[in-house]
Amino acid sequence: MNNEVPSIWQSMKAKGYSRREFLFFCGVAVAAAGLKSSGLAQVVDAFEKKPRPPVVWLHFQECTCCSESFIRSSHPIVSDIIFDTLSLDYTETLQAASGFQAEKARDDAMKNNMGKYILLVEGSVPTGENGVYCMIGGKTSEQILKEAAEGAAAIVAWGSCASNGCIQAARPNPTNATPIHKLIDKPVIKVPGCPPIAEVMTAIVTHVLLFEQIPELDSQGRPKEFYSRRVHDTCYRRPFYDAGLFVESWDDDAARQGYCLYKMGCKGPNTYNACSVTKWNSNLSYPIQAGHGCIGCSEAGFWDAGPFYQHLGSFPGFGIESTADTIGTTAAAVAAGGVAVHAAASVIRKRKLVLEQRAEAAASEALYEEREAAAAGKKAEEEEGGEEQ
Amino acid sequence: MTRVVVDPITRIEGHLRIEATIEGGKITDAYSSGTMVRGFEKILKGRDPRDAWAFTERACGVCTTVHALASVRAVEDAIGVSVPRNAELVRNIMFCTQYVHDHVVHFYHLHALDWVDVVSALSADPVETSNIAKSISNWPKSSPKYFADIQTRLKTFVESGQLGIFANGYWGHPAYKLPKEVNLLGVAHYLEALEWQKEIVKIHTIFGGKNPHPNYLVGGIPCSFNLEDVNAINTEKLNLVAKLIKDAQTFVEQVYIPDLMAIAGFYKDWAAIGGGLKNYLVYGDLPTKGYGFPDSYKFPRGAILNRDLSKVYDVNGKDENEIKEYISHSWYKYSVGDKTGLHPWKGETEFNFTGPQPPFEQLQVENKYSWLKTPRWKDNPMEVGPLARLLVGYAKGSEEIKEVVDGALKTLDVPVEALFSTLGRTAARGLETRLTARWLKEFYDELILNLKGGDFSTFTREKWEPETWPTECQGVGLSEAPRGALAHWIRIKDRKIENYQLVVPSTWNASPRDAAGKRSAYEESLLETPVANDEQPLEIIRTIHSFDPCLACAVHVYDPEGKHLHQVTVN
Numbered sequence: 037m038n039n040e041v042p043s044i045w046q047s048m049k050a051k052g053y054s055r056r057e058f059l060f061f062c063g064v065a066v067a068a069a070g071l072k073s074s075g076l077a078q079v080v081d082a083f084e085k086k087p088r089p090p091v092v093w094l095h096f097q098e099c100t101c102c103s104e105s106f107i108r109s110s111h112p113i114v115s116d117i118i119f120d121t122l123s124l125d126y127t128e129t130l131q132a133a134s135g136f137q138a139e140k141a142r143d144d145a146m147k148n149n150m151g152k153y154i155l156l157v158e159g160s161v162p163t164g165e166n167g168v169y170c171m172i173g174g175k176t177s178e179q180i181l182k183e184a185a186e187g188a189a190a191i192v193a194w195g196s197c198a199s200n201g202c203i204q205a206a207r208p209n210p211t212n213a214t215p216i217h218k219l220i221d222k223p224v225i226k227v228p229g230c231p232p233i234a235e236v237m238t239a240i241v242t243h244v245l246l247f248e249q250i251p252e253l254d255s256q257g258r259p260k261e262f263y264s265r266r267v268h269d270t271c272y273r274r275p276f277y278d279a280g281l282f283v284e285s286w287d288d289d290a291a292r293q294g295y296c297l298y299k300m301g302c303k304g305p306n307t308y309n310a311c312s313v314t315k316w317n318s319n320l321s322y323p324i325q326a327g328h329g330c331i332g333c334s335e336a337g338f339w340d341a342g343p344f345y346q347h348l349g350s351f352p353g354f355g356i357e358s359t360a361d362t363i364g365t366t367a368a369a370v371a372a373g374g375v376a377v378h379a380a381a382s383v384i385r386k387r388k389l390v391l392e393q394r395a396e397a398a399a400s401e402a403l404y405e406e407r408e409a410a411a412a413g414k415k416a417e418e419e420e421g422g423e424e425q
Numbered sequence: 426m427t428r429v430v431v432d433p434i435t436r437i438e439g440h441l442r443i444e445a446t447i448e449g450g451k452i453t454d455a456y457s458s459g460t461m462v463r464g465f466e467k468i469l470k471g472r473d474p475r476d477a478w479a480f481t482e483r484a485c486g487v488c489t490t491v492h493a494l495a496s497v498r499a500v501e502d503a504i505g506v507s508v509p510r511n512a513e514l515v516r517n518i519m520f521c522t523q524y525v526h527d528h529v530v531h532f533y534h535l536h537a538l539d540w541v542d543v544v545s546a547l548s549a550d551p552v553e554t555s556n557i558a559k560s561i562s563n564w565p566k567s568s569p570k571y572f573a574d575i576q577t578r579l580k581t582f583v584e585s586g587q588l589g590i591f592a593n594g595y596w597g598h599p600a601y602k603l604p605k606e607v608n609l610l611g612v613a614h615y616l617e618a619l620e621w622q623k624e625i626v627k628i629h630t631i632f633g634g635k636n637p638h639p640n641y642l643v644g645g646i647p648c649s650f651n652l653e654d655v656n657a658i659n660t661e662k663l664n665l666v667a668k669l670i671k672d673a674q675t676f677v678e679q680v681y682i683p684d685l686m687a688i689a690g691f692y693k694d695w696a697a698i699g700g701g702l703k704n705y706l707v708y709g710d711l712p713t714k715g716y717g718f719p720d721s722y723k724f725p726r727g728a729i730l731n732r733d734l735s736k737v738y739d740v741n742g743k744d745e746n747e748i749k750e751y752i753s754h755s756w757y758k759y760s761v762g763d764k765t766g767l768h769p770w771k772g773e774t775e776f777n778f779t780g781p782q783p784p785f786e787q788l789q790v791e792n793k794y795s796w797l798k799t800p801r802w803k804d805n806p807m808e809v810g811p812l813a814r815l816l817v818g819y820a821k822g823s824e825e826i827k828e829v830v831d832g833a834l835k836t837l838d839v840p841v842e843a844l845f846s847t848l849g850r851t852a853a854r855g856l857e858t859r860l861t862a863r864w865l866k867e868f869y870d871e872l873i874l875n876l877k878g879g880d881f882s883t884f885t886r887e888k889w890e891p892e893t894w895p896t897e898c899q900g901v902g903l904s905e906a907p908r909g910a911l912a913h914w915i916r917i918k919d920r921k922i923e924n925y926q927l928v929v930p931s932t933w934n935a936s937p938r939d940a941a942g943k944r945s946a947y948e949e950s951l952l953e954t955p956v957a958n959d960e961q962p963l964e965i966i967r968t969i970h971s972f973d974p975c976l977a978c979a980v981h982v983y984d985p986e987g988k989h990l991h992q993v994t995v996n
Contacts, residue, residue, distance in 0.1 A: 088587050097463055099977045100438045101486020101637040107530075108623040108636065115619045119578070123587035128435045132538045132594030134966050135431035141592040162462075168756075168778045169796075170461040172440055173432045174785045203468065203483045210464030230483065231637055234623075273656075286642060287884035292649040294656025316635040317627050323634030327657070328647035331479055331640075339480070343473035 088120070089245055090145050090153040092184055093127035096177040097170050097204050097213055098159030102195040103129040105231035109238040110318040117238060121245070125153075128172075139173050146187055154244060155188035157181065157216050160197040160204055164212035178219060185220040190244050192225045193217065194237065196333060199226040199257075206339035217257065225250050226257040230333035233314050236262045254308075256336070262314065267304035267330050270312040273297065291327060301345040302329030309334040337407055426453070430787065431962045432460070434969055436535040438487040439976025441935065443947070443965060444788060447956050452965070455944075455951035456790045457935050459797040459976050462776075469925040473891075474500045474917050477925060478641045481913065484927065484978035487530075489637040490523050490629065491906040492913070492927070492978065498716060499913040500643045503900030506888040507715065511880060512645040514872045515632050517711055518666070519639065521868065522628040524861040525673050527907040528811075528854050529625075529681055531973045533618035536851065539967040540688055541603060541611035544596035547583060549609035551576055557606055561687050564679040566617065575613045595963040602691045611688070614680055625673050631662050645884030650876055663873070670865045677862045685855040686836050692848055696839055699847030699968035701950025703732040704805050705813035706933065708740065708912060710905035711864065723864055724814050724905050725821045728802060732845060734820040740802070742901050742912050745770065748928065751799040754792070754937035756780065764940040766801060769914050769926040797976075799936040799945060800928055808946040809909025809933045810972060811853040812844060825863075829856045847950070850971040891920035906930050908975050929978045947972060 095103075107114045118124045124131075125145035126138070133141055145153060159177070162169035167176030185191060193216050196202035204213035217224040227240055240259055243251045251259040268274065276282070277296040284290060284299060298305070304312075307330050311322040323330055329345075332338040432442035440461040446454045469480055477500060482493040494516060501508065508516075551572035558567040582589075595601075603611070626636040632648050633639020640647050651657035709719055709726030719726045727737035741747055749766030752759055758777040759765060767773065779793050788794040801807070818826035833856055834841060843849055887893065899916040909930030916924040934946040944952075947969060956964050 088585065088589075090587070095440070097461060099483050099486035101483070101489060104486050104489065104637045107534075107619065108626065110623060113620055113623075115616050118589060119582055119616075122589070123585075124589045125587075125592060127590065128433050128440075129438070130534060131435050131590040131592070132543070133592065134433065134435045135962060137593035137595075137961075138433055138435050144592075165776070165778055167783065168780065169463075170440065171783050172460065174430075174781075174783055176783045179784065203465075203480060204463040206468045206480075208467060210467045211462060213463070231486065285886060286645065286647065286889070287649045287882065287886075292651040292657050292881070293654050311635075317623065317630040320627055320630045321634055323640055326630070326632060326634035326640065326648045328634055328640035328642065333638075339468075342476055344476050344479060345473070 088123040090149040091122045091124050091126075091156060091241075092142055092145055092153055092188075093124060093129075093156040093158065094177075094180060094184060095128045095172075096157070096159030096161050096181070096197075097211070098195070098197050100129060100158070101231040102158045102197075102237070103127070105234045106194075106237050108234040108317055111235060112238055112242070114238075117241070122154075122241070135173075142184075146184060150187040152189050153187065154241070155184050155191045156194055156241075157191065157198045158194040160201045160213040160215055161219055162204070162211035163214050163219075164210075169211040181216060181219060185216075185222055188222070190225065190250055191216070191220070191222055192227060192240065192244075193257075194227055195232055196228045196230045196336075196338070199228040200336035202230060203339055223250065223253075224257055225253065225259060228258060228263075228334040228336070229309060232334070233262075233310060233316055235314055235319075236310055258308070262310040263308045263334070265308065265310070265313065267307045267309055267312050267324070268302075271304055271324055272312065273324060286327075294325075294327075297324055297327075297329040299347050300329050301343070301347050303332030303335070303338070303341070303344075303348070304330040305348060306341075307332040307335050307338075340407070427959050428787065429956070429959055429962055429965070431965055432458075434966060434974065436538070436966075436970060437974040437976065438485060439931075439974065439978075441969070441974050441976050442788070443951070443962075443969060444790060445951060445956075445962075445965060447959055450955055450957070452951045452954045452956060455948045456788065456794060457797075457937065457945065457947040458788055458795040459931075459935060460795075461976065462796040463977070465927065466774075466925050469922050472922050473920070474503070474915060474922050475643045475889075475891075477913075477915065477922060478643070481925075481927065482638055482641070484929070485975055486637045486977075487975055488523065488527055488906050488908060488978075490519055490633070490639060490641070491904060491911060492929075493639075493641040494520065495902040495904040495906075495911050495913040495927075496915075497641050497643050498902030498904065499900045499915040500902075500917075501716075501900070502902060503898045503915055503917050504643075504888045504894045505898070506644050506885050507717065508645045508885055509880075509882040511650070511872060511875055512883050512885075513712060513715065514868050514875070515646045515648070515883070517868045518865060518872070519629055519632060520711060521861040521865040522625060522673075524907050525677065525858055525865070526622055526625045527973075528858040529618055529676070530622050531907075532681060532685065532851075532855065533615050535973065536970045537611055537615055538594060539963065539970055540601070540692060541615075542596055542598075542601040542605075542608050543579070543591055543594065543612055544583070545601065545603070545605040546576065546609040546612045547580055549576065549605040551609065554606040554609045554613075557687070558610055562679045562683040564683075566613075572609055572613060575616070576609060579612060595961045598961055598963050599957050600963050600967075603688065604691075607687060607691070611684065614684055617680065618676075621672075621676055625669055625676075628666055628669050631658065631666055642884065644886070644889055645882075649883055650881045652876070666869060670862075670869055673865065674862045677858050682855055682859060685852065686833070689837055689848055689852055693837070693839065693843075695848040695967070696843035696846045698954055698964075699850070699950045699971060700845040701952075702806055702808045702946050703730070703845070704802075704807045705729045705816050706740065706802050706807035706809050706910050707813050707817040708742065708903040708905055708910045709817075710903075723823075723825070723860075725818050725823060726903075727817045727821060728807065729813075729816055729820060730805065734816065734841075737817055737820045742903055742914075747803055749801050749804070750928070751801065751939040752793075753799070753940040754790075755795055755798045756793050757798065766804070766940070769912075769928055770916075772926055793937075795937040797932050797936045799939045800933050801939055804939075804941075806939065806943050806945050806949070807933055809930045810850065811857050811907070811909075812850045813909060814857060814905060815853045816844065825860060829859050847968045847971040854973065894920060897923075906975075908973050909933060927978065931972075931975045931978065934972050935974060935976065947974075 126142035170177040193199040282299045434441040442458040444456040478493040478496040552569045554572040555569040629636035629639040709722040711723035714721035745768040902913045914926040936945040
């Protein structure tokens with residue numbers, strides 16, 4: 037049956053594209069995915085031969101901002117993705133059918149493509165009270181997730197809800213909202229963010245399709261392609277930080293000149309995401325560029341790491357300076373010492389930065405696990421207490 | 426008699442289940458159930474009130490920004506600060522941007538497939554589609570070749586055997602009435618709107634850094650203006666806003682409105698179906714002279730009872746006798762008994778799931794059957810949303826609102842009573858999109874005028890530091906989300922959130938029955954609806970979609986200890 041399904045090349049041909057245009061399209065896809073041109077042959081092959089891969093997109097405890105973000109993608113545009121690239125066989129946000137017919141579309145997609153479909157999950161899964169805090173078609177979200185995970189070839193956790201529980205898992209996590217990797221024993225590609233950037237979402241799907249393998253992940257399960265750099269390290273306002281020039285109050289003269297927002301609580305120094313490079317909504321801007329600090333929405337437990345307007349006390353990443361508050365004077369001294377000294381300091385700093393980034397990633401993961409364990413312990417204690425009453 | 430269960434209701438935000446009984450081809454009773462809960466109010470306790478906008482914004486990613494706006498207003502009201510005019514203008518611009526985006530996406534991507542038969546478009550004559558398109562609009566993408574290409578693309582898609590989001594749709598259902606050429610037009614514009622919608626939201630990105638979920642700020646807006654620096658909002662960014670506004674007006678006037686009118690013309694029978702409740706509630710929004718002056722709002726505040734447009738009642742969110750929430754059919758319990766309604770300030774909650782253990786086939790609707798509470802205004806069930814806004818504006822004599830409403834009634838050649846229906850609700854959404862697209866330009870022009878006059882201020886500083894706040898204070902933030910009346914109540918103690926409450930549009934519309942057994946808007950609107958085929962609930966989702974359901978924010982947990990909240994005094 038699969039042989040009858042047109043490949044992307046066949047679809048493009050039917051739409052009147054020439055072979056030359058098709059190859060150009062593949063080249064753009066290669067460039068968009070940040071690959072070497074030697075990968076072109078592989079891409080052409082992938083697009084030429086395959087029917088559209090079946091995709092099941094589940095919705096649990098969510099606000100649907102991930103779906104909304106997804107449809108904002110400018111490259112590729114979403115209609116090309118859902119009509120020409122993928123076969124989006126189930127998504128409550130867009131599909132025509134409701135009720136029984138919707139569930140049947142999902143079940144058919146899973147049954148007919150056992151072991152071959154991509155599972156995209158938006159939202160966390162509440163495990164409290166046997167799962168009655170999120171039910172679809174009379175089933176709990178946990179039941180639905182486990183059934184769907186069974187035959188999935190790849191599983192993507194869209195956004196912070198599915199990746200780390202996000203807002204409903206914030207203290208005191210009333211419904212025991214749980215990220216999906218804790219409930220299924222398969223690898224999960226985490227794409228955190230509230231929401232994730234549109235083009236990051238489409239690029240990750242494209243990556244899986246083109247290369248038939250999941251992108252390389254960091255120790256937390258996030259694709260390195262988009263989550264290996266701190267917002268702070270790639271921020272266009274970074275030179276102001278290095279020079280010790282900070283916004284001290286909203287809409288002050290410094291704000292009107294776009295100085296660093298660190299003192300206004302910016303969490304960019306602790307946040308791994310592509311915002312300051314890939315940017316938002318067709319590479320237009322990102323929170324810091326529009327004057328507000330990063331709230332760290334792609335980091336596990338970020339809701340409990342606030343308040344948002346309290347600046348970070350100190351953070352690793354600067355070998356020479358102990359805290360960012362002293363960076364201004366240090367940087368000024370370096371400048372006075374001349375370009376050579378500054379360059380040498382930069383090299384040392386960069387080397388230390390890399391080492392410390394690794395250490396920090398490990399530390400932040402440990403911290404998150406610890407916090408979660410403590411929360412779980414507390415919850416168990418409360419439940420025990422409740423039973424005694 | 427048959428019992429039909431529709432779960433999940435798709436093409437909405439959140440998780441909604443409808444159970445209906447059908448007798449003699451018509452719905453005789455209906456039950457609406459919200460099946461997901463997260464617990465926002467519990468999570469907000471003890472946090473910095475200045476952070477609340479970011480938390481509550483995550484109540485909904487479809488109507489993103491609206492909760493952030495209600496939240497900053499609630500906090501500003503509590504701590505006693507008003508924002509600079511530039512900040513209010515930018516908030517209004519973001520508000521209108523949200524309406525235009527949200528309503529267009531609703532019409533084309535969440536609602537259109539209830540009216541447009543995609544499969545029928547396959548056999549349309551592209552030349553005839555082109556003729557129709559040119560007769561209703563001067564939108565340039567209207568050549569026969571253009572529609573032929575769309576049709577070829579659709580054919581390739583369907584012939585692939587992989588129907589994706591169109592799989593198992595109700596294609597060929599007798600309730601689809603459009604000529605196949607109009608169906609092809611609908612498919613073409615579905616795709617165009619999908620590509621266009623990502624543009625208009627860039628206004629949020631410019632002022633708020635991203636969309637969905639742009640940033641807000643208590644006391645103003647986070648961005649600054651500077652006409653001498655590239656590192657702030659400067660002429661180039663303002664030019665982009667102007668272009669996006671112009672494009673939005675063009676799209677709304679040349680695509681959305683002509684399509685809406687053309688499609689509505691074939692479904693006039695739906696002007697007599699789905700009317701439901703006869704009461705409408707509006708908090709009002711878009712201040713032209715400050716949030717504290719509701720009389721200056723573009724969308725006026727008020728309530729209408731029994732469809733009597735000659736009288737508009739005042740609405741006071743702070744009066745404890747006006748708004749109450751019931752839980753007789755909701756999975757919660759009250760210390761005062763489940764039959765008493767409580768004002769949100771005195772709200773209390775404890776989860777009390779008494780439904781069937783999943784997996785289950787049917788809810789126990791005679792008991793509790795939803796995670797939504799049931800709000801009432803003076804004990805009346807109220808419909809909220811675009812129709813309510815236009816009716817209250819119409820009844821209050823807003824010239825701008827009267828103009829678009831009367832114009833549409835004339836075009837469709839229907840009386841004003843036609844508004845009280847599924848079709849009326851869907852039309853009202855389009856008409857207020859026209860208005861908000863126009864208002865975008867008005868607010869933008871005023872912003873430019875302010876900057877020209879040397880007023881660059883975007884933030885009021887004096888109440889930023891919590892040390893400047895009283896030990897205890899409280900406030901209310903009223904707004905109009907695209908889906909209807911939205912309010913946040915906050916109580917602050919020792920600079921932390923003591924209590925936070927949200928009563929949102931879909932709670933008004935989608936809630937279960939109240940203690941007196943009175944139905945809310947969804948349930949009432951389904952009564953008498955004809956259903957041609959029990960297996961294909963097209964008519965049910967048509968009416969439900971006319972409300973634009975948005976369930977994630979409709980479900981909350983109130984004060985877990987059941988403490989009484991104190992009344993707050995606001996202006």
